[in-house]
Amino acid sequence: MDHLQSNQAVIIKGVAGQYTLHRYNPPFEGIAVPRGIFRKTNHTPLPGDLVEYAVSGDPDIPYVIEKILPRKNELKRPPMANLDILLITISTVLPPPDFYLIDRLTAYAEILMIKAFLVLTKLDLSASDAIEIVNNYQHAGFPIYQLGLDRSSDLEKLKSDIKGQIVAFAGQSGVGKSTYLNLLFDDDLMKIGELSNKAGRGKQTTRHIQLFPNEASYVADTPGFQNISLADAKITGTQLAQGYPEIKKLATECMFNDCTHISEPGCAVLDAGPELIHPKRLKRYQFLRQELDNYYANMY
Ligand SMILES: Nc1nc2c(ncn2[C@@H]2O[C@H](COP(=O)(O)OP(=O)(O)OP(=O)(O)O)[C@@H](O)[C@H]2O)c(=O)[nH]1
Ligand SMILES: [Mg+2]
Ligand SMILES: [Zn+2]
Structure with missing residues (x-):
């Protein structure tokens, strides 16, 4: 850029x-x-x-x-192009993490060749809840940033890791997307109480996507990602498996080429165990997979 x-x-x-x-x-x-x-x-x-x-x-x-x-990629909802990095924002508490939403967003990003960064927030309120989140994704290999209003080290790292990229925040309402968008623009973490409004903090009134130029990057606050539907994005069950880095790696060893990793014999993903894939993440994959496969089966 x-x-x-x-x-x-x-x-x-x-x-x-x-x-x-x-x-x-x-x-x-x-x-x-x-x-x-x-x-x-x-x-x-x-x-x-x-x-x-x-x-x-x-x-x-x-x-x-x-x-x-x-275009490198094109998103329908929210409508934007050439996204390099999706900042999947997750608060440790208030609201508690919606793991299905996180998994849908990470899969979506992987499939569209957007880098998924996990931005954990509210570590000042609960650092212990961050452990469970980190555990869920450690085998997937997404970069994880741990942020809170009492710490700034990972914020500095995040700032430097997004340099020159087109970046969008995504995640549930209230997780801190607008807060940290503003903090990326603000050098002083202590100013949190009196944040300026230059990047549209606070309740979203605008429905237009806007990229804010910042230190050679372009950053968007995108509330539209909350209701992401993989089926609407025309992502198939087979593609879904490609959206999980830890499954993709293991799947090359499955007995069947078209293994769904739900109940097949000789499935390397099912056989892998918790050292290679988090059991809850596998369960959620299987649920989302069945949901997508049923959706496409009912279309014909
Ligand atoms: N203690 C604490 N509060 C935070 C943190 N991040 C955000 N908040 C607070 O959480 C509330 C919601 O933050 P927002 O930045 O508005 O959340 P959002 O993700 O933009 O929410 P929507 O615009 O509704 O999608 C605000 O009152 C913030 O001050 C954090 O790291 N620690
Ligand atoms: Mg907001
Ligand atoms: Zn398998």
Whole structure:
């Protein structure tokens, strides 16, 4: 994102057909509309899109988008493109973790080739509850950040690990997405009580996805991920298994190529034991797998 050509920029917001373009270097920000031709081709620009633009001659909307560059990925809900990292935000308490939601989000990210980072919050309220969360995911290998209002070391690490990337927060309501979005923008953790509103903290009123430029990154607060449905995203049961790094690794040793890892003989996943996959995570996989397989079976 730091080396775009002088006619390229990133869409950080789109409202009513008008798009805000942003580039770090050389610095640029401006409003654009898509050129007429591709407006007809069903190719709607999305936040996160890398585009080529030109001057329009219209003082109200000074730029036109000429072209959308090829996307790395495309999300339907929330609508955005080229997401590099999903910050799956999980609070230790208040609200307690919804492990099914976390598993759906991690699988979704894996399948769309988005990196899944687990951002644990409220460690100041309960550090002991973090252990169970860490245990559930230790074999999956996702980076885990442990955050609380009394600690800042992992926040600094998170900041540096997202540099130059397009990043979105996801997770249940009340877990701290907006809080930590703001803290990423704020150097001083002590200011938590008097946070500025520059990144839209507090109750979400806007339904538009917006990427906030920050230290060479683009960061979005995306409440839309709460109701993620794998079936809506057209993810199949077979793909689901690919969305679990620890299952994917073991599955190469299963007796059957199309093993579902639910009850087959010679299943390396079922035989693996808790040192290789957390038993509860396997149970949830099996539930989600059956749910998806039933969904597709009933479609025909
Ligand atoms: N003690 C403590 N409180 C936190 C922490 N993170 C967030 N909170 C508080 O939890 C509440 C909810 O945080 P938000 O950042 O608004 O949560 P959100 O995920 O954006 O919620 P939605 O916008 O509803 O999806 C706020 O009162 C925060 O101050 C934390 O690490 N420790
Ligand atoms: Mg919020
Ligand atoms: Zn198997």
